[in-house]
Amino acid sequence: MEKILILDFGSQTTQLIARRLREREIYAEIVPGDTRIDPKALNHIKGIILSGSPSSVYSEEAPKPDPSLYTLDLPLLGICYGFQRITKDFGGEVEALDTREYGRSRITLERESPLFKGIPDSFLSWMSHGDSISRLAPGFELIAESEHHPAAFRHKEKRIYGLQFHPEVTHCEFGTDILHNFAVEICNCRREWSIIQFLKQEKEEILEKVGSNKVLLLISGGVDSTVVGALLLSTLKPEQVYLLYIDTGLMRFEETEEVTETLRSLGAKNLFILSAEERFLQALEGITDPEEKRRIIGDLFITLQEEEINKLGIGNSFLAQGTLYTDLIESGKGVGNKAKVIKSHHNVRSPLVEAKRAAGLIIEPLSKLYKDEVRSLGLNLGLPEKIVYRHPFPGPGLAVRILGEVTKEKCDLLREADKLFISELKKRELYNKIWQAFCVLLPIRSVGVAGDLREYGYVLALRAIVSIDGMTSDVYPFDMQDLLEISALITNKVKKIGRVVYDISSKPPATIEWE
Numbered sequence: 269m270e271k272i273l274i275l276d277f278g279s280q281t282t283q284l285i286a287r288r289l290r291e292r293e294i295y296a297e298i299v300p301g302d303t304r305i306d307p308k309a310l311n312h313i314k315g316i317i318l319s320g321s322p323s324s325v326y327s328e329e330a331p332k333p334d335p336s337l338y339t340l341d342l343p344l345l346g347i348c349y350g351f352q353r354i355t356k357d358f359g360g361e362v363e364a365l366d367t368r369e370y371g372r373s374r375i376t377l378e379r380e381s382p383l384f385k386g387i388p389d390s391f392l393s394w395m396s397h398g399d400s401i402s403r404l405a406p407g408f409e410l411i412a413e414s415e416h417h418p419a420a421f422r423h424k425e426k427r428i429y430g431l432q433f434h435p436e437v438t439h440c441e442f443g444t445d446i447l448h449n450f451a452v453e454i455c456n457c458r459r460e461w462s463i464i465q466f467l468k469q470e471k472e473e474i475l476e477k478v479g480s481n482k483v484l485l486l487i488s489g490g491v492d493s494t495v496v497g498a499l500l501l502s503t504l505k506p507e508q509v510y511l512l513y514i515d516t517g518l519m520r521f522e523e524t525e526e527v528t529e530t531l532r533s534l535g536a537k538n539l540f541i542l543s544a545e546e547r548f549l550q551a552l553e554g555i556t557d558p559e560e561k562r563r564i565i566g567d568l569f570i571t572l573q574e575e576e577i578n579k580l581g582i583g584n585s586f587l588a589q590g591t592l593y594t595d596l597i598e599s600g601k602g603v604g605n606k607a608k609v610i611k612s613h614h615n616v617r618s619p620l621v622e623a624k625r626a627a628g629l630i631i632e633p634l635s636k637l638y639k640d641e642v643r644s645l646g647l648n649l650g651l652p653e654k655i656v657y658r659h660p661f662p663g664p665g666l667a668v669r670i671l672g673e674v675t676k677e678k679c680d681l682l683r684e685a686d687k688l689f690i691s692e693l694k695k696r697e698l699y700n701k702i703w704q705a706f707c708v709l710l711p712i713r714s715v716g717v718a719g720d721l722r723e724y725g726y727v728l729a730l731r732a733i734v735s736i737d738g739m740t741s742d743v744y745p746f747d748m749q750d751l752l753e754i755s756a757l758i759t760n761k762v763k764k765i766g767r768v769v770y771d772i773s774s775k776p777p778a779t780i781e782w783e
Contacts, residue, residue: 269312269460270295270312270313270460271297271313271457272289272295272296272313272315273296273297273299273313273315273317274286274296274298274317274319275299275303275316275318275350276298277331277350277353278319278320278321278322278323279320279321279347279348279349280739281319281436282298283298283636284739285347285436286636287638287737288435288436288444289448289451292444292447292448292452292459293460293461294448294451294452294457294458294460295460295461296317301321301331301332301333302331305333305334305336305340307340310340310342313342314343314455315342315344315345315450315451315455316340316342317344317345317450318333318345318347318349318350318351318353319348320347320348320349320350320396320397321349321350324364324398324399325349325352325353326356326362326364333357335357338357338358342455343450343454344429345383345429345430345431345454346428346430347430347431347436348397349397350430351401351421351431352397352399352432354405354430355401355405355408355421355430356405357405358406358408359405360408361401361403362399362400363399364398365397365399368397368398369397369398370395370397371394371396372395372439373392373394373395373414373416373419373433374390374391374414374415375390375393375412375413375433376412376413377389377390377411381411381422382454383420383449383453383454386449387442387446387449388442392440393419393434393435393440393441393443394434394437394440395414395432395434396434400417400418400432401417401432404418407423407425408421408422408424408428409421414433417432419431419432427454429450429454437739438736438740439740463641463645464648466637466641466645467649470633471499471503473633474500475503478504478508478586478631481586482510483500483509483510483588483631484510484511484512484577484582484586484588485497485500485510485511485587485588486569486587486588487512488590489513489527490590490660490661491590491642491656491657491660492591492639493590494531494590494646495590495634495645495649495656497509497531497534497536498534498649498651499633499649500588501535502649506538507537510580510582511531511538511539513528513540513541513542514544514572515542515544516544516667517548517679518548518565518665518674518679519665519666519683520661520665520666520683520686521684521687524541528541530655542572542576545676547568547572548565549675549679551565553673555673555674556673556711561664561667561674562664562667565663565665565667566664569663585629586629586630586631588632589630591635592634592642638737638739639703639737639738640736640737641737657700659699659702659703659706660703660704662781666679666682668782669682669707669708669782669783670682671709671710671782671783672711673711678709681709681764682707682709682728685707685728685758688762689706689707689730689754692750692753692754692757693705696750698744701734701744702732703734704731704732704733704741705730705732705733705744707729707730707731708729708730708782709726709727710727714727715766723766725759725764726764726766727766727768728758728762728765728767729768729770729771729782730751730754730770730771731780731782733774733775733780738780740774740775741774741780743771743772743773751770
């Protein structure tokens, strides 16, 4: 299959480049930015993209591509750091900015180029950089400018292009079109990728890796783990697949009952429900640091899993997880070794999980996909829409939606409030318009009035966002009347909650979850 090769220098949005190309049915493969280039292995590669990076090209630890990259007769596209990397490597100059350029910036095209075929002469881009090109390298010419800096160039003779902005981010207008132009118009890459083809490939890889061995899936009942369960059951013999649901006491209202019904509908023959609320709450007692919470929950998950394996007598089985690429990226576990940790996901950075991964006993069939692609995969596996389009729920559960120490009282409060919030969204036919909605219990109390009495109640934050892939998101624009009525309903029915606020932060700069 023809493909575009992406060199990952540690950007949080590298995988989005591949994601946008896949939207246009173009296959893309991501490798570490310093991968040695073997000309003999480039038969199906039609072009190469250099990603962004948190580094500066002048840093001592700045990642560099294999020098032979520039001797290949293949089209190159540098994005942000890649734009500056090409400039420096070809003899141009890059300098630090006094003020970092971040967010939307208008681009004006200066020259015609196949990279901007069909793109208006002016459009809004998305910037995220602290350095800028001060002098183009010899042989290059400017083809677009932003309001403040050079925004795009091309080599006058070679098929080498660069963009200071990030076309892969959804906030960038015509970004997918620009990446499509590079892959198709400049690289002549064929459009051959589809979720059906991905499904076929994953089934083949699972069969080859697992063979006749057993697989244990820690399943939460959320979209990701449910899709993995459906994939395993449709690929392997049902007797090989063990589904373990751990009720941590950190679940949503009636989660365990709903999960059990869903798993049985998948045709699972080995389904085990473990009640472990007391152990999780005891382990989290007195813990307020978000990363420590995630670590404790992740380690206890794996500890309980190992205990259950011993009880079930299934030995050194494989461990399957519903890990998405967003989980890997935010945990600093992308393709290369230059990514920064945004927040740890318990199914990624837990030492026990990493030990399993090092031993080759982890199966993560969704680790190259985003949420919308997982939903598409679920539909192709025959899962009902009510399961596939259920709002995401974090692996650590309510523990990362309770800021500060986690207690049973707080879990019960949050469960009740969250049930009211979600049920109201469904009644108002808003649930399917929102990508993810939930409540957050804050570690503060504020003064309020109940009847004629002065009371101090908990503060609850409502969060509702719209997104495509989870890497970026915008706040859902509620009608104010909806917010007023939902707030009143919660404060009237959940007596210990005295104040409700609405989180209006987008991602970036915030993350979707609060912890």
